[in-house]
Every structure is written in C-alpha cells, then in structure tokens.
Amino acid sequence: MPETPVRIGELVATKDPDEVLVSVGLGSCIGLAMIDRPRGIVGLAHVMLPESPNGAGPLRGRYANHAVPILLEEVLALGARPSGLEIGMAGGAQMFAKTSSIEVGRRNEEAVRLALSAASLSVKATATGGDRGRTVRVHAQGGVMTSREVAGEELVLLGKAVGVPV
C-alpha cells in the first residue's frame, strides 16, 4: 500500500480507506493525529514550531497554533464529528539532550496541547518527549495511529490493529 508522506510543516486529511499518512523521522516536531473511526476520517499534521503571531503561511501545519484549527477544519469538512474525534500526538523529542537549551520539542508539545484545549479537544494517546526520533503512521482503515522509534517496534497509540498491517 503506498503511503502518503506528510512532510515537515504539512498537514493532510483523508477519508480514502486505502490511505496511510506518514511523517517519517520526527525529532522535535509533533505528529498530531485526528481520527473519526466510525466515519473513516483521519488527519495528520507535522508541526514544526509552537506559534506564529502572523498567518499560517504556505506550510499550514508549521505552527501549532494554526495547525490545530486548520486540521480540525479539514477533518470536519470531510464529515467528521467533533464529539467522535480521537486525538493522538507523538514526537517532541529533545534529540541533543546535553547542550541544547532551546527545548523546541517540549515547547511544541505544550503549544499543541494549548491549541487543542482552546478547541475543546483532549488528547487520548501520546508518545512524546524523550531523546529519540519517531515515525508516525495514521491508517484511514480502522483509524489506527502508530509510533515507532529508530530500530524499535511499531506501537499502536490509537485504534486496534485488526485487519491493518502494522
């Protein structure tokens, strides 16, 4: 099954049951998933930075404060119901723990959580922090979200892996 890359700063929503959205090699970035399983609608944003006071710009998933409302709008436009949404987030690592004082990863996670609560949404599952990068996949079929660290196993964060190759 071909996978749809969601590169840094991008966001994608779909209701194509064959589609698998993937953000490869998240470091301090956050992979934010919104899933309406009963309706087969999923979305994934690859968030780079906490916030911009200006507009979202061409990379609509770039800033947490824009990515959250835009991704929500896209999944709702496909027919998702806000009450039925499951939210998962992965990433936000501190890759170079020893020296970096900037802590982009932690600030990204905080900013995504803040924007979600402003939209009255809560996070159901996370794989965040630490010092390892992650790859996140969101399968439209079954509404499954997974996270994998380098040389690690694919962890199921949301949904069941029934009938979905994980």
Place this chain on the structure above:
Amino acid sequence: MAHYSEAQLDALGELANIGSGTACTALAQMLGRPVDIKVPSVVALPLGEAIEAVGDPELPRTAVKLDIFGDLDGTVLLVFPLEDAAALCAMLGVDPDSEVGLSALGEIGNILGTSYVNALGQMIGMEVEPHPPVTTTDMLGAIVSTVLLERDDVGDTALMLDSAMFVEGEQCELSFLLVPSADGVADLLSRIGM
C-alpha cells in the same frame, strides 16, 4: 521564501569544496590513509524536500553536531552510516559500541569540523569557532530537522552544504553538512561579494 541564483549556489559550493578539502586532509592525517572527497552539493529547497535530499529520513545514522559561533551562525553536522562509524572506530583501534567509541567519533567531528570552518573562515575573513561536539544515533530525518529547527530564523526553505568523503579501500563514508542560519547564508554571500 529565500531564493538563490545559480551563481550564488555555485559560489557556496566552492566554499564547501574548500572546507571539505581541508577536513579531508585532516582525516587522512589522523588515519594515515588516503581519503577522497566527492563534489559537494548545495541543497537549497523547501524544508521537507531539503531533509529528504540529505538521505532517506528513516535510516538510522550516527551524527556528530557542532554548533558554530563567531562571525557565522550555524551548525556543522557529520553523518555516518552505523557500519561506517564502526569502521572508523576500528581504524582508530577503539570499540565502536563503547563510550570511548562515541567520544572518539565526537573528537573526529571536532577536528574535522574545526578544520572545515577554519578553512572557510580564512577564505572569507570570518572568525568562526565550534562549540564542543554532541553525538547521537537516530533517524536521519529527526536529526536534520532538529538541527534546522534550532535556528531562530528557520524559514520555509533550507540551505545546506553537503560534502561526502570516504576512506579509500574501506567501507567508510561520511557526509559533512554545513547548515548556516538564514542570516549566516546572507553573511557568507556578502563576504564573497555575491
């Protein structure tokens, strides 16, 4: 969105060539073996494509990161396939899976990074020094994206100077990335009159 002319990209490639040529000599002296370089590539692309241009973002890689300071703001990143990092440690007679192996790679990074930025600095009249090295092994995309995002002025495009060098007769190749901040790119270009 930052846009660079062909002439500017060529000039940056030439700077990378001078830097990596000097680093290559330093590595050859350290190992007592011949080391060759490939023609550097200048990556100037939208962020997502730039990260992929460095290599498959999911591949595990060992990286040594040196932030540089002085007249040029940026980061030097040495990237090794895991087996190649191990081969390099073996040539130096240290166990690649030990603390000593990691610190040896950091020290190689330090020496190569310092020769690279010194050569660059002398060429264009900038005082540049690296901070101490930090080493990690992780997915290439996670490493490169994190380095890009540590810059306060990260834009929608990235510019990186990517040079590869390899030890003759050994499975030992490394890439050498100079990632200037956006201001750093402008500084480099203005120093060389572009």
